Amino acid sequence: MSNLFYSDIQTVAKKIKNKEISPVELVSSQLKRIEHIDSKINAFITVLKEVALGQAEIAEKEIMSGNYKGPLHGVPIAIKDIFETKGLRSTSGSKVFASWLPNKDAEVVKYLNHSGAIIVGKTNLSEFALGSTTENYHYGNTHNPWNLNKIPGGSSGGSAAATASGMCFGALGTDTGGSIRLPSAICGVVGFKPTFNLVNRTGCFPLSSSLDHVGPITRTVSDSEIWMETLLGEKKAKDLNIGEWNDSVIGIRLAVCRDYFFDDLDPSVEKLMDETIGKLKTIGIEVVEINIDGLTKAIEAQKTILGAEAIAVHKPILDKEKEMYGPETAYRLENYKNITAVEYLDSQRIRAEFISEVLSKTAHFDGLITPTNSITPYDINSNPIENGTANIFNLGKTPLFNLLGFPTLSIPCGFTDEKMPVGFQLVGKPYSDGQILGLGKTIETLFDWQNKLVSNEQQLVKEEKLL
Amino acid sequence: MEKTISEYLREQFGIVSSLKNFEQTPHFLLSYDEEGTTSEQSFLFRHSNSSKENKE
Numbered sequence: 001m002s003n004l005f006y007s008d009i010q011t012v013a014k015k016i017k018n019k020e021i022s023p024v025e026l027v028s029s030q031l032k033r034i035e036h037i038d039s040k041i042n043a044f045i046t047v048l049k050e051v052a053l054g055q056a057e058i059a060e061k062e063i064m065s066g067n068y069k070g071p072l073h074g075v076p077i078a079i080k081d082i083f084e085t086k087g088l089r090s091t092s093g094s095k096v097f098a099s100w101l102p103n104k105d106a107e108v109v110k111y112l113n114h115s116g117a118i119i120v121g122k123t124n125l126s127e128f129a130l131g132s133t134t135e136n137y138h139y140g141n142t143h144n145p146w147n148l149n150k151i152p153g154g155s156s157g158g159s160a161a162a163t164a165s166g167m168c169f170g171a172l173g174t175d176t177g178g179s180i181r182l183p184s185a186i187c188g189v190v191g192f193k194p195t196f197n198l199v200n201r202t203g204c205f206p207l208s209s210s211l212d213h214v215g216p217i218t219r220t221v222s223d224s225e226i227w228m229e230t231l232l233g234e235k236k237a238k239d240l241n242i243g244e245w246n247d248s249v250i251g252i253r254l255a256v257c258r259d260y261f262f263d264d265l266d267p268s269v270e271k272l273m274d275e276t277i278g279k280l281k282t283i284g285i286e287v288v289e290i291n292i293d294g295l296t297k298a299i300e301a302q303k304t305i306l307g308a309e310a311i312a313v314h315k316p317i318l319d320k321e322k323e324m325y326g327p328e329t330a331y332r333l334e335n336y337k338n339i340t341a342v343e344y345l346d347s348q349r350i351r352a353e354f355i356s357e358v359l360s361k362t363a364h365f366d367g368l369i370t371p372t373n374s375i376t377p378y379d380i381n382s383n384p385i386e387n388g389t390a391n392i393f394n395l396g397k398t399p400l401f402n403l404l405g406f407p408t409l410s411i412p413c414g415f416t417d418e419k420m421p422v423g424f425q426l427v428g429k430p431y432s433d434g435q436i437l438g439l440g441k442t443i444e445t446l447f448d449w450q451n452k453l454v455s456n457e458q459q460l461v462k463e464e465k466l467l
Numbered sequence: 468m469e470k471t472i473s474e475y476l477r478e479q480f481g482i483v484s485s486l487k488n489f490e491q492t493p494h495f496l497l498s499y500d501e502e503g504t505t506s507e508q509s510f511l512f513r514h515s516n517s518s519k520e521n522k523e
Contacts, residue, residue, distance in 0.1 A: 087469050099479075103469040205472075316482050 005033060005166030006454045009223045012169060013071040016063065023063065023074030027056035027118050030076040034120065034167050040148060042140045043162035045081045046089055047121040052076070055118045062116065071226045073116030078171035080159050081122035082129055083109055084203040092205040093125040093155075095138045095324045096317055106203025108172060108214055108231055115230045120168055123158030127329040129174055129207045130310060131155050132182055132392040133383065137326025141380050144187060146420055146456055150377045153183030153395065159217045160187040166457065170218040170227060176207045177306060178372075178398025180215050181410035185372035185396065185423025188412045188453060190444070191217050192224040192437065195430050196405030198240075199231045208309035210348075211302070211402040219453060221411065221440040228437065240431060245438020249283055252439065253365045254426075255290045260299075261370040261397050272414040272422050273371050279446045280369070287369065292361050295400070298354040301347035302403045303389065307336035308344040328385040335389075351403050358404055359429070367436060370397050372410040372423035397425070407433040409440045412449045 004012055004026070015021045031049055038044055059074040079085075082092045084102035091097045105113065112119065124142045126134055134142040134157025142157040144150040145165035152161040156173030160183035163171050173180040175193040184191025192215045199214040206212055216227035229237040237243065256277065262270065277287050311318075314333050322330055362368060373396045383391065392399055401408040407430075410423040426443070428436035476482040 084472075096480075097475070100472070100475045101469045103471055103474075317476070317480070320482055321480055 005030075006219065006450060006457065007169070008220045008450065009071055009075060009169050009218070009226050012075060013073070013226075016074045017068055019063070023056040023059040023118065024053070026074065027052050027076050027120065030120055030168065037165060038162075038167065041143050041145055041161050041165055041167075043123055043142055043158040043165070043167060044078070044121040045091055045093070045124050045139050045158070048088065048119060051088065052118050052120045055113075059116050059118060069114075069116040070230075072112070072230055075117055075169050076120045077112065077117045078121050078123050078159060078162050078168040079109065079112070079119055080125050080129075080156050080171065080173050082125060082174055082205050083122075083172065084205075085109055085119075085122065088122070090122070090205075091139070093127045093129070093136050093139060095326075096321065097205075098138070102203075104203065107200035109203065111200075111231055111233070112172070117230070121162075123156070123162055123171055125158055126155035126179075127326050128205065128314070129155040129176060129179055130329050130332060131388060132178065132395055133378065133380075134158060134161075134183065135328075135380060137328070143380065144377060144420070146188060147418075149379050150420060151186070151380055153186035153373070153377060155179040155183075156217060157183045157187075160184050160189055160191070163187070163217050163219060164189045164453065164456075166453075170216055170223050172227075173215060173217050174204060174207070175213045175215060175398075175402065176211045177302065177392045177402055178396050180213070180217055181372050181398045181408060181423070181425060182392065182396045184217050184410045185412065186377045186421060188421030188423075188449070188456070189217055189219055190221050190224055190412070190440075191215070191372075191410040191423075192221075192228065193401065193408045194228065194433050195407045196402075198236075198407075198431075198433065206309075206313055208306040209313075210309060211306055213402065213405075219450065221409065221437060221444045224409070225437045225441070228433065237434075241434030242437060244434060245441060247438075247442055249285050249439070249442055252284075253286045253288060254280065254367055254369045255288055255362050255365040256369055257290055257292045259291060260295045264374060264394075265371060266375045266416055268416040269371055269374060269422050273424060276413045276424050277369065280443065283442070283446070288365070290361050290365075292358060294350070294354050294357050297350050298400055298403055299393070301350040301354070302399050304339055304343050304347040305351065305403070307332075307389075308339045308347075311336035311339070328388045331385050332388045354400075355404055358406075362429070366439070367429070367432070368425075368427040370425045370427065372396055372398060372425045376416045376418045376420045401425070401427055406430060407436050409436050411440055411444050411447070412452075413447055
């Protein structure tokens with residue numbers, strides 16, 4: 001069973017469908033793996049052992065009686081602990097909600113349950129998703145599976161670390177400034193932020209209501225496609241052409257904007273980006289450099305909008321129960337109190353202008369390509385809390401795509417000189433999610449990444465004696 | 468015992484106010500029109516699936 005830990009969903013689903021492996025065996029084996037290695041990685045806040053085994057038994061009976069539901073049926077997955085789960089602790093990574101048992105499931109959890117997926121646990125995150133390092137004051141820090149001294153990125157760091165270390169076959173995350181894509185890149189897995197509001201957010205604790213997105217973290221782009229078909233439902237996925245890519249890149253044109261997106265990169269990241277662009281050209285994709293105006297103003301607008309919307313949610317709790325918050329979260333939220341209504345509305349106006357500017361400049365292209373992470377991730381506990389707001393902008397080039405709301409896919413493309421993974425982003429137009437995922441599937445074949453994940457397993461075992 | 472988020476906050480901390488709205492996960496903003504562009508006036512995100520091809 002251990003040779004399946006790094007399989008993609010298609011492989012494991014085929015074995016389940018053909019009754020070569022049973023959901024109960026698979027889930028039991030996955031839970032054992034979590035038990036063995038999560039004490040070092042700390043990807044999970046709550047492991048749902050009994051619930052998962054119960055669901056696996058149901059899935060097994062359904063499949064044995066010929067009621068196979070699809071590629072997630074019987075497959076162990078995880079969800080970020082920011083989604084409500086009926087009767088199961090839903091903390092949002094906070095002390096405030098440490099004992100909350102919701103009376104319903106989040107909409108996306110309902111979809112996943114309906115697909116027959118087995119949720120093995122709820123993953124660690126930055127407190128209330130406000131952070132990009134997954135150093136959690138209340139539930140401990142999540143460690144990067146490629147180097148346990150390094151942050152996994154965040155805020156969905158637990159979801160990315162669990163997926164990268166073979167503790168689940170993908171995990172659900174949220175992304176307000178890069179919280180799916182950044183940890184995915186830093187942990188060497190695939191992260192997809194769909195078009196704004198495409199995936200239902202009901203039952204997901206908000207950070208910034210006009211920037212929050214829900215999406216999957218997986219080991220391959222094909223797996224992200226499977227997740228999206230489940231999260232959207234068959235009809236909506238079909239309307240968006242998800243799963244209907246014909247594998248041809250003839251006529252595909254991608255834009256590159258070097259201003260801002262290629263500033264302050266680690267030299268090894270810059271080299272990898274140039275190599276990646278070179279690889280795209282070799283398979284016939286045209287890559288053209290463009291300029292985008294208004295980048296600096298847009299960055300400031302993103303920070304203002306996030307801060308204003310976050311404090312609007314938290315102010316009643318913060319004013320009454322400040323000691324319940326971790327120091328970094330409290331520090332950042334207190335600072336957000338200074339944002340005025342005029343600044344917020346002005347930022348939304350700047351945002352609308354920026355969306356028009358980007359759509360206009362990319363009108364003749366299928367999408368944009370940029371780095372995901374800019375640098376090698378920090379060592380855990382090396383960064384002062386005052387840097388919290390700047391972290392996401394220092395670590396990666398992800399936040400502007402939340403301001404735009406455009407679908408954005410992060411794919412692994414290599415390693416920094418410190419042997420930490422690097423990802424790049426493919427950014428599409430609104431509702432071009434199917435095309436971006438399809439194109440991503442073709443492009444990921446250029447990198448042979450799954451074997452690198454498996455090789456890291458040998459490194460984990462050798463250096464950390466995890467198993 | 469299972470609770471809504473507003474019940475939990477009220478019973479645990481005595482917090483009421485606008486947090487009742489959490490159940491709807493408030494969101495607003497952004498609209499892409501038929502051309503895939505945005506309307507500066509509109510703060511309501513529509514689920515319009517722009518099918519128009521912007522590429523020439």
